[in-house]
Every structure is written in structure tokens, then in C-alpha cells.
Amino acid sequence: MVGGVVGGFGGIVASLPKGCGGVFSDRICDVNTVAKGFGVGSVIGSAFGAARSGGVSSCGTAERFGRSLIGTLVGGGISVAGVSQTHGNLRIGLTPLVQLAEGVGAAGMLAGCSWTPSRADSAAMRFSEECQNPSRAFARAAAGLGLTGGYAGLYFYFHHAWWSGAPAPKWFVENDWDKEERDADKFGHLFGGYHLTRLTSELLEAGCVPPARAIAWGALYAYAFQFQIEEWDGTQQLYGFNPSDLIADAAGALFAVAQQHTSSLQYVKPVWSYRPTEAYRRRNLPGHGGQPRATTDYSGQTYWFSTDVHGLLSDRAKQFWPSFIRLSPGYSITDYVEPTTGAALRAKRKLLISLDIDPESLPGDNHVWQTVKHQLAFLRIPGPTLQLTPTRKFFPAYY
Numbered sequence: 453m454v455g456g457v458v459g460g461f462g463g464i465v466a467s468l469p470k471g472c473g474g475v476f477s478d479r480i481c482d483v484n485t486v487a488k489g490f491g492v493g494s495v496i497g498s499a500f501g502a503a504r505s506g507g508v509s510s511c512g513t514a515e516r517f518g519r520s521l522i523g524t525l526v527g528g529g530i531s532v533a534g535v536s537q538t539h540g541n542l543r544i545g546l547t548p549l550v551q552l553a554e555g556v557g558a559a560g561m562l563a564g565c566s567w568t569p570s571r572a573d574s575a576a577m578r579f580s581e582e583c584q585n586p587s588r589a590f591a592r593a594a595a596g597l598g599l600t601g602g603y604a605g606l607y608f609y610f611h612h613a614w615w616s617g618a619p620a621p622k623w624f625v626e627n628d629w630d631k632e633e634r635d636a637d638k639f640g641h642l643f644g645g646y647h648l649t650r651l652t653s654e655l656l657e658a659g660c661v662p663p664a665r666a667i668a669w670g671a672l673y674a675y676a677f678q679f680q681i682e683e684w685d686g687t688q689q690l691y692g693f694n695p696s697d698l699i700a701d702a703a704g705a706l707f708a709v710a711q712q713h714t715s716s717l718q719y720v721k722p723v724w725s726y727r728p729t730e731a732y733r734r735r736n737l738p739g740h741g742g743q744p745r746a747t748t749d750y751s752g753q754t755y756w757f758s759t760d761v762h763g764l765l766s767d768r769a770k771q772f773w774p775s776f777i778r779l780s781p782g783y784s785i786t787d788y789v790e791p792t793t794g795a796a797l798r799a800k801r802k803l804l805i806s807l808d809i810d811p812e813s814l815p816g817d818n819h820v821w822q823t824v825k826h827q828l829a830f831l832r833i834p835g836p837t838l839q840l841t842p843t844r845k846f847f848p849a850y851y
């Protein structure tokens with residue numbers, strides 16, 4: 453399925469010049485051309501991904517690819533036939549199921565090839581066996597409830613709050629690099645992909661899915677969820693399908709996966725803070741049109757990369773930096789909506805550097821308290837901050 457996601461994304465990008473006139477153009481698109489690019493890329497990616505998965509196999513490379521290609525085509529054909537019977541937003545929302553069906557079909561065809569478990573496979577099997585302890589039943593049930601309930605809530609929020617405006621005459625592409633909000637929304641997409649991946653993988657681990665597999669499924673889910681958001685945006689007159697947003701979505705998910713496999717990246721936490729702006733508080737007054745919403749109130753949002761300097765230092769240098777103090781570069785913008793009139797402004801970029809406290813360093817080893825501290829660590833605790841641009845300014849406690 454990983455191959456299907458990568459291939460599908462590549463197919464969309466490859467089809468944009470013909471379907472939309474260019475990768476970074478803003479215009480009405482030929483949806484059939486883009487859909488064909490997605491379909492071909494997804495099939496090829498799924499087939500290659502399945503052929504290369506697993507350990508040492510009794511089937512040769514050519515046979516594995518042939519089997520996975522047949523399975524991918526069968527799974528994709530059946531799922532497309534089913535999804536095509538739906539209409540509108542439901543059809544868009546079910547698109548990720550095509551890639552899932554392709555992966556299942558490829559796996560089914562590869563079942564005839566025996567394979568030797570790798571060391572990672574053996575470790576995953578031991579994790580699953582140990583996790584089946586009856587004492588973990590509550591954690592597994594909570595994980596299942598969190599996955600279904602939490603993401604159902606996300607879906608209904610976006611369905612009612614995000615896509616309730618005027619529909620576009622046709623599905624279209626719009627790129628918004630360096631516009632009024634100065635790419636603050638790209639940080640939102642990146643952080644969204646990261647945290648959706650992180651939370652999903654943590655819930656899956658609680659439900660007895662091995663860590664390496666959990667982070668992979670978490671990234672796939674995050675990408676699929678955000679991919680359908682971008683597809684729906686293409687149907688809305690206010691937004692449009694945005695390839696740059698999709699790139700940021702994927703980058704966030706990939707960063708979460710990279711953290712799982714790279715120890716140095718584990719010292720960096722994407723942390724978020726928010727303070728409502730005056731424009732947000734006046735959004736329902738004449739001239740504002742209900743904008744900005746909390747999710748688009750970018751001037752009040754700040755994105756931090758909270759870094760454990762103590763952990764990164766050599767053993768000799770650790771004594772010079774307290775373990776509970778973190779160094780956090782941050783990004784935000786000035787107002788991009790005029791607070792009084794609601795008119796659009798071109799924001800200025802705000803680069804910040806700050807010291808903050810790591811909640812995970814707080815005392816207490818109770819399992820529930822450790823879980824609370826872990827989640828708090830991704831929310832900004834106000835700390836002394838130096839704003840570097842557009843003007844230099846010091847805040848005793850920026851939040």
C-alpha cells in the first residue's frame with residue numbers, strides 16, 4: 453500500500469501538466485486526465501511495493517512482480533467498480549479504499565510464495581504475542597474507540613465546517629505559495645500530517661500493532677485522510693486542490709516515520725501554540741464573512757520545533773545545558789486579515805527563537821501521568837522568546 457500511495461501521488465503530479473496546464477498553475481483541470489494519472493501510478497506503485505516487501509522469498513523477483521501486478525489490477529478493478537457507483541463527496545472520500553484494495557489483492561497473490569521472516573518480522577511477532585496479555589484488554593479497547601471515534605469526529609468537522617461553502621463549477625487546482633498568509637498554512641499541513649501519524653501509530657501500538665508497522669500504517673492513514681481533504685478542496689470555490697498542501701501533508705507524515713528510525717530526530721518535537729487574533733474575534737461582524745476560522749487564524753498560530761539540546765550534546769557538554777530546558781525555533785506571521793474591515797493583508801513572516809520547558813521532564817512515573825506528560829509535550833508552554841523578524845522584539849512569556 454505504501455507503493456500505491458507513492459505511485460498515486462507521483463501519477464497525479466505527472467498528469468498535472470497535461471490535465472491542468474502545469475504543476476504550479478491555477479486553472480480548471482480535466483479531471484479524467486488527473487484520475488488516469490492517479491490510477492496508473494497507483495497500480496504501478498502498488499505492484500512494485502508489494503514485489504519488494506517481505507523477507508527472503510521462494511519466488512523470484514520477476515514472479516513476485518507479476519503476481520503483485522495481477523493482484524493489484526484485480527483489487528483495483530473490483531474497488532473502482534464499487535466506488536464508481538457512489539457520487540459526489542462520498543466517491544472522493546472512498547478513493548483511499550482503492551489503494552487499500554490494490555494492496556490486499558497483491559498480498560493475496562503473493563501468499564503462494566513462502567518467505568523467511570527477517571529479524572524485524574520476528575521482533576514484531578514477539579511484540580504481538582506479549583501484547584495479547586488479558587491485562588491489556590482495556591488499552592486495546594480504548595485504542596479502537598479512539599481510532600474510530602476521533603477520526604469520525606475529524607471527518608464530520610471538515611464535512612460541515614470546511615466544505616459548507618459555494619461549490620466550484622468544476623474541480624480545479626490553485627497554488628498559493630507565498631500569498632497573503634506567507635505559507636503559514638503549509639506549516640499547518642506539515643504539523644497536521646505529523647501529529648495525525650503520531651497519534652494513529654500510538655493508538656495502534658496500544659492495540660498491539662508492532663511499532664514499525666504502526667508508524668507505517670499511521671503515515672498511510674494520515675496521508676489518505678489529508679489526501680481526501682485536498683480532493684474535496686478541489687470541489688470548493690474558496691479553496692481548490694493544492695499540490696503544495698499535499699506535499700506538506702506527506703512531509704509531515706514522513707518526518708514522523710523518519711523519527712521512528714533515526715535517533716537524532718527523536719530529540720525534535722513539532723509543537724504548536726495558538727492565541728486568537730482580533731480578526732478572529734471579529735469574524736462575524738459585517739465585512740469579515742466569518743473569516744478567519746480558528747483553523748485558518750494563521751496569525752495567531754505559531755509552529756515550533758522544540759529541540760532537546762541536552763540530549764544532542766556530547767556527554768562532556770551535557771553539564772552545561774539543563775535537561776528540562778529546550779530550545780525552540782518558531783514560525784508565525786503578522787495579520788493577514790485586517791482586524792477592523794476584514795480586508796486581505798499581505799502578512800510578514802515572524803521568525804522566533806525561544807526557551808521552553810519539557811513537560812516530560814516533570815516528576816512522576818505513574819503510567820497515566822506519563823501519558824498525559826507525553827501529550828502535553830506537543831503543546832507550547834509559554835517561555836521567554838526573541839522575535840527576529842520582521843522587527844526584533846523580546847517577549848518574557850510568548851504563547
